[in-house]
Amino acid sequence: MKALCQLIAGIALLNPPAVRAIGGRDTPPLPSAPHQTHFARAQEAKLENGMDVIVVERRELPLLAVQMLLRSGAEVDPPERGGAADMTASLLTKGTESMSAPQIANAIESLGGTIFAGGGWNSSSAGVVVMSDKKEPAMAVLADVLLHPVFKKEELERLRKQATDSLRVDLREPGSLADYARVRVVFPEGEYAHPRTGTLETLQAIGREDVVNLYRTWYRPDNAVLLLVGDISFEGGKRTAQEYFGDWRANDGLAKPKATPLAKEWKPRHIVIDMKQAGQAAVLLAAPSLKRASPDYYSGLVANAVLGNGFGSWLNREIRIKRGLSYGAGSNLDARRDAGQFIVSAQTKNESAAEVAKLMQVELRRLGREPAKGEELRSRKAMLTGRYARSMETNFGVAGQISSIITCDLPLNSLDKYIPSINQVTSTDIASFAREYLSKPPGLVVVGQAPAFAESLKKDWNEVEVIPESNLDLNRTELVKQKIVP
CATH class of the missing domain: 3.30.830.10 (Metalloenzyme, LuxS/M16 peptidase-like)
Structure with a gap:
């Protein structure tokens, strides 16, 4: 039962062999100049x-x-x-x-x-x-x-x-x-x-x-x-x-769902779920973000591409390539019709969960101070625009892109706006997005063997809640089973 026509950005996190390109090139070619599509x-x-x-x-x-x-x-x-x-x-x-x-x-x-x-x-x-x-x-x-x-x-x-x-x-x-x-x-x-x-x-x-x-x-x-x-x-x-x-008819009175806005004073929670048999720990940072119709959406996409979308992204570079703490770390901007969320995630050894969580927080903060520029920014934007153009090569892909636009109440000309909007994003735009949506403390969820990392985690994160897996209730806001009073 998978959601259809939702095109999720992602590339394989494989470590390529060190080989010399044809013609003796040691570095990848520069992205071509943007062109009208x-x-x-x-x-x-x-x-x-x-x-x-x-x-x-x-x-x-x-x-x-x-x-x-x-x-x-x-x-x-x-x-x-x-x-x-x-x-x-x-x-x-x-x-x-x-x-x-x-x-x-x-x-x-x-x-x-x-x-x-x-x-x-x-x-x-x-x-x-x-x-x-x-x-x-x-x-x-x-x-x-x-x-x-x-x-x-x-x-x-x-x-x-x-x-x-x-x-x-x-x-x-x-x-x-x-x-x-x-x-x-x-x-x-x-x-x-x-x-x-x-x-x-x-x-x-x-x-x-x-x-x-x-x-x-x-x-x-x-x-x-x-x-x-x-x-x-x-x-x-x-x-x-x-x-x-043409003969399809409906009952009277379509009840439009009422959007429930996020609380203005959203408070991050820091959750540890103690899974005693976990062979590794999952580390996840998340916070509310913009909805799809926001004018900051394209800046958010490029910021996400820099931070955690692809092998060369900051998160993967710091957590996997430099330190070998994970097979891959990444981020995702999930912008929906009425709200959105920004998610950073990785899996690591139980013993290194606290270190990975701290590295994620450092990279989130750095994005507002040192946004990508020059060749790094151009390559990240080229990745997004190239991926989008490829998605529009099939009838099914076009239908999927139109579906996402309709779902979020956007005009159809948004199809042609994507590539120029991405190309227009600047380092300043990325920094502005990061300061607006990523500068406040995020929520934290870590699932793994809590004794291996909980105390270290508490040094950098306040009010850490440790929930035994047996006491977890995904149906309740508190995430904890309700106590039955005799």
Whole structure:
């Protein structure tokens, strides 16, 4: 049950052999000069039922990617039902009024295509990728799974078992457990204050009625966008949308989710989870950050690229290359529709967890005082723009980028703004971002054998809370099981 169409930046942290490049070059070539890049134009329409339609014509290959995006995701999970929206989306392809899950899979496979469905934050989606001459039968299947799902109880139970089995495995791994605990540290309350895919307890609590209610409330044309990218014209895309979804009707009164703003006085917590059997420790720093629509977003992306995105980033250089304390250290700017977070993470020996946490803090502070400049800054920006351009080379990639824009209520011309916006970021912009969002003390989560590092950690971090793994409760803001008073 993975979130779809969310394109996560990352490169393999492999140590290349020391070899001489062709022609005797000992250093990598300089990035080429920035150049103007234009992508295929997205055209918009709206059906009478309120459904938006976006068509991107790309006729180079006879391929078509179609995606239905709903502007609601895990933020509308019912209380104590975390993971319900993700499960609702995943169940779309598990049976309709006329087709079983195997029949749906076989129908798309016989067309040489793929079908997908899943949930994320602020969005859910389902779609197909096929040869353009198979558009009609593929659209018939997609419309069926979106308009006539039956949410069979046995399919719900099968997905529940898969999700809980996967989660149990994750919770035995220090890095994954740190990620789950980090949610409550950064977002103690509000729409993002639970794991997107749920916890063991919330997954067990989800009933068929929860799934049906979520579908009836949020799966409706006035909350939906149909994306068609590939071998299709704008007029053809509109006709296709009308043919398969023009009769879609919704109940009255779409209940728009109310964004819960972060508390102005967010207080960082310093959490140690004592996992007695942990072979290594996971170290994670995190704090609230900007939302996607912020004018500082592109400065944040470049700052993140300098700090922790790639083998040559500051964090990886200091923690892995210079000291050999980890196989890799990195950072991530997770900017969502209503809020965001900045995360720094690494895994290391239990005995070096405190040292790694201190190094992370040092590099965070340094970014505001000594931002990258010159060749280092140019190479970091070239990495981002090159990666973005590559993501726009396929129909599925274009659909994914448009999905992320729609999810965050941004205009479609944001597609063409990405590369010039990245290229315009200066050292001053990076320093300003770091001072605004990274200068305050972050939250801390360390998962591992606490006796090996807890006392050293307390020398640099105040109010460190040590929570035995057996007493951890991911469903509570406090992260500690509630005491039962007899």
